[in-house]
Structures are given as C-alpha cells and as structure tokens.
Amino acid sequence: MLSDLNYKHLHYFWAVARAGSVTAAARQLGMTAQTVSGQISRLEQHIGRALFTQQGRGLVLTEAGRMALGYADRIFQLGEELQEMLADEQLDHTLRLSSGISDVLPKSIAYRLLQPALALPQRVRLHCTEGAFDQLLHELSSHSLDLVLADRPAPAAAQQTLQSYLLARCPVMIFATPALAERYQSGFPHSLQRAPLLLPSRDNVLRGQLEHWLDERGIRPDIVGEFKDGALLHTFGEQGAGLFPAPAFAASDITGSGKLCLLGLVEGVEEQYYAIANRRKLQHTAVQAIIQHAESE
C-alpha cells in the first residue's frame, strides 16, 4: 500500500479549492494563511505533483487538483454525514441488522435463518430487503447491507472482500395434491415420467440439480411451470397444477393441512443456504449470532 494520505492536508486543500483562495480558506478555518499554504505544500510534496498553480496572484487547480477535488468532495461529505449520524441520540438503544434476502430463497427458510439474531438479549431491529442475488451483493459491497441470505456462496471473484458461510443444507422432496399423489406415487421416482412438474426458474441453483437428477434416471417429466418465487410455486402446487419440489424443512408445514402429500425424496439433491457478509474480523453481533447458531447444529 502507498504511504498514507494525510486527510488533514486534504481537508485544507478542499477548503482552498472551495473558497477560491488560501486567504479566504484560512479565514473560514480560523487559521493563518501561512499555515494553510504550508500544509498544502506538504500534501503536494507527498503525492509528488502540484494541485494548484499560481496564476496572477491567485491559484488555479491543475488537472490532478480537479480530480482530487472530486474525491475530496465525496470524502468530506461522508465525513459530515458520519458526524451527524454520531450526534444523533437514541442510537445505542437498538441494534440494526440490514439483511438482503435473495428472491430465490424460500421465505419460511429466511425466517428460520434470521431467528438467532432476534433471540439476542439486545433489542434488534431487522431491516429486510428482497432482490436479485447480484444486486444484493452489490449493496453488501457498498455497505448498505450487513448480510445477504442466498442459495449459493459469493462468486470466487468476490472472495477477497466477501465471506460466505454455509448456514444449513436441506434434502429436497417432491409433494403433490392427494389426487396427483395417488396417480404418481407408486414406482417413485420413475413414475415421474411425463408427470406434470413445477420447477424453480433457471436462476435458482436447485433447478440445475433437479434437472441433473432427472436426466441421470432418464426421467422426462412434463414441465408445466417455472417459478422465480418459491411461494408462488407452492401455491400452484397446492392448486393441483403439478408435482413440485420443496425443502424437507417445510415438509410438516406442507403436509400438515392435509391438502398435500409427500411423494418421495430427491436423492442426492439438497438445497443449501448461505449467509454472505463483508470479510472482516469484527462481525456484526447479530451476524455472529446467526453464523454461530448454524455452526452449532
């Protein structure tokens, strides 16, 4: 890494660029012009290029200075926001956890996975966003999210900054209404030949695994629907549109009402649930709780 930038110097540079002159900036800062001028010289010396050039008895930004000004603007705007945020009372009372939930994730699972955070002794306020995997990862990187729940780990390219934790894995089973179940029950899984089947959409990792499982056994079902949203898939299944896969977790919920029956296990296929967070040593307390709870199981 480069030797560190002196933000105090940068702040003076910023003030001068905004005020239009060393004198004016010094007046605003409550300092002498000599000091400000000197400190900026130090900055220029440190970075090895001029930020201002003298023109007449005033200063003009160099190209480097102009670019630097853009960065300085953003940096000190963030600094001011930070101070405002810190000045806000009623901050330390509740712990905030901003989590993003991948839209391919079953909602009931999301609740289970987040549960350990809510069980903490402190008051926790949960902020949930739903969205596409890539978009959520982006928000994670820009630090507007603390945690992302998804059905896959972060891509290898992001391993430098993001860390993925396998929270849970769950066998997958096929369910159906009693009418359909009766017809396709015997001889499972080969009975699925030409059976009406509902599948998750292609951006769901489970989709690939299921197709592979079917291929391996030479089963060619009649795919009557693809669903991005697991809840929607479930609803269609409940109406008898077709057989459908669901994580074993949900088995009791699904068969409990009596409207749906279990056909069988999709052997060798399991759904996986990951938590993805920024890679750092000191994790968010709530994130820690979620990961540790998963490890202990």
Added chain:
Amino acid sequence: MLSDLNYKHLHYFWAVARAGSVTAAARQLGMTAQTVSGQISRLEQHIGRALFTQQGRGLVLTEAGRMALGYADRIFQLGEELQEMLADEQLDHTLRLSSGISDVLPKSIAYRLLQPALALPQRVRLHCTEGAFDQLLHELSSHSLDLVLADRPAPAAAQQTLQSYLLARCPVMIFATPALAERYQSGFPHSLQRAPLLLPSRDNVLRGQLEHWLDERGIRPDIVGEFKDGALLHTFGEQGAGLFPAPAFAASDITGSGKLCLLGLVEGVEEQYYAIANRRKLQHTAVQAIIQHAESE
C-alpha cells in the same frame, strides 16, 4: 458546523475494526498498541460515545461503531482510489471535461456551447453523456460530471449546491419545405390555423412557450408529431411532414441546402441554454472558458 473529525483517529478505528483487535491493527500499522488504543479513546471522547466495548479480553463494536464502520469503509476506499488516481502518470497532460447534455437540447447547439473549451491552449479531452435532465443533475451532484448543458436552470431546491449560467438565448423560427411554405407563408402567423405542425415533446420547456404563443393568438394548428429528439423533428420537417420550430441559430444551416424555407419568427418566444455546474469558487478551467465566452457575447 461540528468541530472537525480527526481522520487519523478514524483511520485507526477502521484498522482496529477490520483487524479485529488493537494488537493486530497496531502490528499492521507498524505502531504500538498503546498508541492505537489511546488515539481511539481520543476519538470516542471527541464524539462523545463509545465505538467499542470490551468483551472478554477483546473488543466488540457498539451500534454506533458499526454505523461508523460503514462510513469509514467508504471514506477510506475513496481515499485509496484518490491515491491510485494521483499515482497515475500521464495525468497532467490533458484536461478532461465530463459534460452531460440534456436530451432535449439540439445537438448542434451543444457543440457551439462547448466550443470555447476546445479552443483552450491546453489539450482538452471531452467526455459527453446524453441523458434526462434529472439524471444528469444527479450525476453532477455526485461529481461524476463537471458540467450539464440544458434548456433550463437547476431547480430552486438545488441552488445551494448547483449554479446555473445562462449561456445563450435564441429566437425561435418556423421552417418548412417549399411546398408547405408556399401554402402557409402569407398571413403568418395566423395562417398557421389548422396547419400541420411538428412540436418538441412536453418535457421540453420550449413546448410550453410555443403552446402559449399559439393560444394567445387563437391559433389551433394540427399537431402531427411530438419529438423528444430535435434532430428527429428536423428530419421529419425536411421530409415535409409539417411546419416546425427551430432556433434561429440554425437558420442558415437549415435554409442553406435549399430544401427548407423560413416562414417567420415566433415573437416573444426564445430558447434558452444553460450551463449548470457545482457551486464553487475555483471552477474547472474549461467550464470557466465556456461561461466567460458566453458572458462576452
């Protein structure tokens, strides 16, 4: 404004939060743990709230600390980008001007307005983006643009940070193909009653002015087309789709080829061209040139 944040302290805080402990951070920074610990205490004292709490023999972030960490991440990431940018050779050679051009602005006018920047003694590299007015203003605020050209000034709400300069004003005239001109020439402007007319779309300020001009005179033309893009409007006009308004600037270009004739002046209506930039004393050299050139006319 609040008393200033010490970015050196914040940097230590950031290092500790990332490294996971004072000791580890100190080692990475090449300093003693005492120093780092002490400087962070100063920061906490300054902002008046704890960022870490001791847990066991380690540290845990408080809620305030967690929020601060998010800001620190962004701040120091920008700082590193700034340093990388400054380390880049071949920077001072050419002056970059990133300008956004509102999509309702005639392209030929945009060139005229930017011309003074290209006439500078320095080498200038122009980066042009086209887009909706609001979007461009947003990019201006986030400092990814130096300048926006539009047909209106920045809204009053943004007057604090943005400054608008009237670059030019230009009377508006009505043009048409010879065939149409012959028919609607005499008795202008009242001859426009039920005449086929091409107009700019509603997000163009000129549109409102033209309608007002027509209303005032009780003229109800037959509006055969609305165009967001001025060039497209011009092309349709050239093909004889209808009479069309254009800035007087372009009069000689338009009538020069002989394919189009001037019908008359739209009295009291003029198109205005504004440059909008971030409000600061030390402007971009190229922006200065553009504004000064306009003032001198």
Added chain:
DNA sequence: ATGATTATTCGAAAAAATCTGATAAATATT
C-alpha cells in the same frame, strides 16, 4: 495456580502543526 494474551494508563520524547515576522510577485489605486 501459572503463564500468555489483550487492552489500557501514565509520563517522557519525538513529530507535526501552527503562529509571528518578513519577502516577493501581481494587481489596484492615485
């Protein structure tokens, strides 16, 4: 219990920032 690890406190030393006084260049004023 003992030894190792971690954060913190205190005072001295080192480094950095700031001020006072003075100089040079450019512009404005007379």
Added chain:
DNA sequence: AATATTTATCAGATTTTTTCGAATAATCAT
C-alpha cells in the same frame, strides 16, 4: 508612473499532537 494593497510563500520559534516505553488490570488457556 509611482504607490498601496492583496496574495502566496519562506524561515524560525512555539504550541499541540502523536508516539513510545514501562507498568497495570483483566481474561483466557493449560
């Protein structure tokens, strides 16, 4: 044209901040 004012900068003394060394208290592993 001569003079005064404004602007940036230089040099040295002074103040403030940062840093380190030594010592202490708390926690964890063995």
